[in-house]
Amino acid sequence: MKDSLIIELFWQRSQEAIPAVAEKYYPYLYSISYNILSNKEDSEECVNDTYLKAWDSIPPQKPNCLSAFLGRITRNISLNLAKKHSAQKRSNGGYYAVLDELNECIPSGESTEKKLEDRMIVDSIESFLYSRSLEKRNIFIKRYWYLCSVKEIAKAYSISENKVASLLFRMRKELKEHLEKDGIYL
Amino acid sequence: MKNEKLLQLLGEINTDLIVSANKPYRKNTLRALALVACIALVVGVAIYALPYKTKKLPKITVCDDFGGMGYEALMAYDVSELVNANPWSEDMKLSTLPVYKNMYTYDESLNIPKSSEEYTEILVKEAKKRLDGENATVSASGADSVIIEFSPAIEFPQKYSFNHYCSYEEISDLAEYVKKKYSHIIDMPDPIINIYGGDYDIYDRRMLNISFYNNSKSDTEKILNYNFNTVHFFRDENGKLNLVGITECDLSQKLGEYPIITLKKAEKELYRGYYITTVPHKINKDMKIEKAELIYRNHGYDKYYMPYYKFYIEIPNNVGSGIKSYGVYYVPAVESRYLENMTVWDGSFN
Numbered sequence: 080m081k082d083s084l085i086i087e088l089f090w091q092r093s094q095e096a097i098p099a100v101a102e103k104y105y106p107y108l109y110s111i112s113y114n115i116l117s118n119k120e121d122s123e124e125c126v127n128d129t130y131l132k133a134w135d136s137i138p139p140q141k142p143n144c145l146s147a148f149l150g151r152i153t154r155n156i157s158l159n160l161a162k163k164h165s166a167q168k169r170s171n172g173g174y175y176a177v178l179d180e181l182n183e184c185i186p187s188g189e190s191t192e193k194k195l196e197d198r199m200i201v202d203s204i205e206s207f208l209y210s211r212s213l214e215k216r217n218i219f220i221k222r223y224w225y226l227c228s229v230k231e232i233a234k235a236y237s238i239s240e241n242k243v244a245s246l247l248f249r250m251r252k253e254l255k256e257h258l259e260k261d262g263i264y265l
Numbered sequence: 266m267k268n269e270k271l272l273q274l275l276g277e278i279n280t281d282l283i284v285s286a287n288k289p290y291r292k293n294t295l296r297a298l299a300l301v302a303c304i305a306l307v308v309g310v311a312i313y314a315l316p317y318k319t320k321k322l323p324k325i326t327v328c329d330d331f332g333g334m335g336y337e338a339l340m341a342y343d344v345s346e347l348v349n350a351n352p353w354s355e356d357m358k359l360s361t362l363p364v365y366k367n368m369y370t371y372d373e374s375l376n377i378p379k380s381s382e383e384y385t386e387i388l389v390k391e392a393k394k395r396l397d398g399e400n401a402t403v404s405a406s407g408a409d410s411v412i413i414e415f416s417p418a419i420e421f422p423q424k425y426s427f428n429h430y431c432s433y434e435e436i437s438d439l440a441e442y443v444k445k446k447y448s449h450i451i452d453m454p455d456p457i458i459n460i461y462g463g464d465y466d467i468y469d470r471r472m473l474n475i476s477f478y479n480n481s482k483s484d485t486e487k488i489l490n491y492n493f494n495t496v497h498f499f500r501d502e503n504g505k506l507n508l509v510g511i512t513e514c515d516l517s518q519k520l521g522e523y524p525i526i527t528l529k530k531a532e533k534e535l536y537r538g539y540y541i542t543t544v545p546h547k548i549n550k551d552m553k554i555e556k557a558e559l560i561y562r563n564h565g566y567d568k569y570y571m572p573y574y575k576f577y578i579e580i581p582n583n584v585g586s587g588i589k590s591y592g593v594y595y596v597p598a599v600e601s602r603y604l605e606n607m608t609v610w611d612g613s614f615n
Binding site for chain 2: 107143144146147148150151154155158162177178179181184197200201204205208209213216217218220221223224225239240241244245247248249252
């Protein structure tokens with residue numbers, strides 16, 4: 080079913096909206112959640128919560144891109160759940176591995192107390208990403224938006240894991256420099 | 266946590282970025298078309314050439330030109346003093362290894378070819394980016410390596426020293442310090458320390474050197490990193506850090522995955538005389554192999570970057586004082602059916 084039709088079902092408060100979303104987007108949303116949580120039951124729960132959240136948000140919203148809209152919801156719900164789990168053991172694969180890597184992008188913050196609005200930081204991250212080649216940019220987003228494993232990315236791009244790791248390592252370093260240049264110290 | 270915040274903020278990036286990253290990867294349409302054409306060609310050839318099912322690897326030539334640099338022998342009291350962090354081991358059980366065309370073989374006048382300029386320029390540019398405020402100049406040093414020169418040379422903290430008299434443990438400590446302090450110059454996700462050398466000069470001074478290469482889960486990749494992508498730290502006569510050498514060989518022209526022989530087989534080949542060397546001593550059955558490793562030779566004379574078994578054999582010397590000389594002999598690791606010019610070594614010396 081076309082996205083525009085699915086959104087129309089939501090707007091009509093049709094009971095068919097959620098099965099239509101599930102049919103089209105379940106694998107996509109499940110993979111986002113599973114990359115973060117590495118747990119089948121939790122991921123399924125997050126995807127179901129995504130449907131409910133979408134039901135509550137559409138209307139009033141009318142997303143231009145349904146996949147990204149839903150993906151963003153799943154990502155946020157899954158990250159929140161992972162955060163809850165952090166009180167327990169650090170056993171959830173993808174989420175913590177990515178957190179450790181992102182530590183390298185964070186400027187020290189000692190030299191300034193200035194705090195910028197989140198939107199400015201996001202703008203800076205976006206301008207960084209747009210200034211990179213499509214391939215590099217997508218690999219970075221695959222890792223840090225979709226939380227795909229290095230192995231998965233390497234397979235998708237037909238390059239070695241080592242090359243992916245090196246590329247991400249350089250990009251994290253460059254992002255840190257970019258944020259610092261923009262005066263951003265998280 | 267700050268990284269959680271960053272992860273959360275990354276979630277807010279533009280929709281088009283998210284959508285684009287989720288599209289199936291294709292290098293470009295032309296490439297895709299080229300791939301289709303290649304598949305068609307391969308299928309065609311396969312049908313035509315049945316029963317020749319295996320892909321034919323081009324034959325390669327063994328380079329026996331060493332550039333007239335004297336002969337390659339190392340002096341040590343015991344072979345165990347000759348060290349390095351070569352990741353290769355016989356246990357890896359490798360059946361094939363990649364062979365590459367050396368894009369920048371020296372021309373007939375032994376000059377670096379002009380075609381390398383663009384590649385070298387990129388290396389220099391990348392190396393400059395690695396600096397973090399150090400007072401240094403970056404210049405090309407061959408087609409695929411650059412030198413960072415610190416001016417003035419940088420003094421190490423007092424507890425470290427870097428000279429002929431340092432033990433392996435002292436150099437290890439220093440390497441750990443360098444790895445941390447100069448991680449921006451090493452610029453590798455998971456650098457492995459390579460302390461190498463350990464041979465003596467004619468003044469009976471032993472020298473251990475420090476370099477780094479990137480780790481990998483793949484044995485082959487680790488071997489390639491060790492041989493082709495390295496960062497070396499050099500000292501001046503006062504034990505200060507004055508140079509860093511970065512080598513990144515251009516491996517863009519892969520010829521294929523070549524079947525390789527085992528170490529045992531290579532030993533047999535060595536005693537049969539199928540080796541190359543600069544050492545003016547012909548191998549005979551009484552000469553004992555003291556050490557063996559697998560390496561890629563990667564100097565400007567080589568037309569191909571191909572793996573060799575490198576054998577260290579004790580050879581006669583007249584130095585006295587109990588120090589021994591270990592001559593180096595190379596046996597191509599690639600199966601001989603893929604070698605164009607491998608003959609019994611004639612014993613010549615440059």
